[in-house]
Amino acid sequence: MSPERESHRRARTLLEALGAEESAWPDAERQSILSELAESDVLKVLRTQEQTLDEWLNQSSVTASLDAQAVALQISQSHAQKPALEVRLGTVLERVADLVAFGSWRSPVAASVTLSVGVALGTLVYVPSEDWSNAEQYSFTVIGEE
Amino acid sequence: MVSDESALVARVCQGDRRAYADLVARxxxxxxxxxxxxxxxxxxxxxxxxxxxxxLWQRSDRFKPEKSRLTTWLHRIAHNRCIDLLRKPGHKTLEDAYEPAAQPSNTQETPGAASIDAALCELPESQRTALVLTYYQNFTNREVALIMSSSVRAVESLLCRARGNLKKYLETDQ
Incomplete structure (x- = not known):
């Protein structure tokens, strides 16, 4: 498709999708649509039709009825906030860090944590094995059964 | 405005009721x-x-100001809630909703507020959503695509079909 045809087709699509009002068109494409409109009678007729539809759409009378202040008050007073898991986890870790940093029992906790980590690492790393390569060999014979 | 709202949301995350009331009013x-x-x-x-x-009160920490405006995030939640309700048994099903726009009812004698609202309700759900978000809620096509988890091209196509159906309705109505 030639660039002119493509530009015309695009202007038509945007008119049909967004209506006749210039402010509804994308900023980047407004000038192109206006240029196409200036040269095309078909697009001018289309714009008039879209304008009629816009006027009809503007007659919609749906309005809000809730009292925003009352809703905000009711929700914020009767519901607790639920922060995300990572936020809650962060808060818990901060409290633990504070306790470890400033508590009077910091040393025992540090020692037990170190010991626990050591035991855990030892359990993971050490693999018990039996080496019988240098052991003496014995054989047993039951005497007197013949 | 956007940074202002981001600051308000940050205050809501800290439990600030006044900031919350401000955002609810908006x-x-x-x-x-x-x-x-x-x-x-x-x-x-x-x-x-x-x-x-x-x-907004309980989960405002999930809002990411770098990704969208607050109003876009809130409309996305509203859109999902509406879809859930439309899919509930007993409510108008999606199969019903995807039927072509119906002819005007006999009770609508002249085009007007009631007529346009009735015509909007008879559009398929996806066309109605795209049109309402674009025309009445003033979102850009890109934002509508984000709210509807769709593409910009798909939104433009929905808008063309929605307005086309409404034009037919208007012509028949007059």
């Missing part, structure tokens, strides 16, 4: 009107709007 009316146009029911729309504001 966004509740738009969300309620949107839900009412999508659901066609005043009381269900009020439930959805309050539900969205509850999410």
């Amino acid at each position: 966004h509740l009316p738009a969300v309620e009107v949107y839900a009412r146009r999508i659901l066609g029911d005043e009381y269900l729309a009020q439930d959805v709007a309050q539900d969205v504001m509850l999410v």
Whole structure:
């Protein structure tokens, strides 16, 4: 498709999708649509039709009825906030860090944590094995059964 | 405005009720009107709007200002709530909703406010959503695509079909 045809087709699509009002068109494409409109009678007729539809759409009378202040008050007073898991986890870790940093029992906790980590690492790393390569060999014979 | 709202949301995360009330005053009316146009029911729309504001209070830390405007995030939640309600048994099913726009009812004698609202309710749900978000809620096509989890091209296509159906309705109505 030639660039002119493509530009015309695009202007038509945007008119049909967004209506006749210039402010509804994308900023980047407004000038192109206006240029196409200036040269095309078909697009001018289309714009008039879209304008009629816009006027009809503007007659919609749906309005809000809730009292925003009352809703905000009711929700914020009767519901607790639920922060995300990572936020809650962060808060818990901060409290633990504070306790470890400033508590009077910091040393025992540090020692037990170190010991626990050591035991855990030892359990993971050490693999018990039996080496019988240098052991003496014995054989047993039951005497007197013949 | 956007950074202002980001600051307000940050205060809401800290439990600031005044910041929350400010945001509710700014966004509740738009969300309620949107839900009412999508659901066609005043009381269900009020439930959805309050539900969205509850999410704003309880889960505002999930809002990412670098990704979207607050109003886009709130409308996305409202959109999902509306879809859930439309899919509930007993409510208008999606199969019904995807039927072509119906002919005008006999009770609508002249085009007007009631007529256009009735015509909107008879559009398929996805066309109605795209049109309402673009025309009445003033979102860009890109934002509508984000709210509807769709592409910009798909949104443009929905808008063309929605307006085309409404034009047919208007012509028949007059």
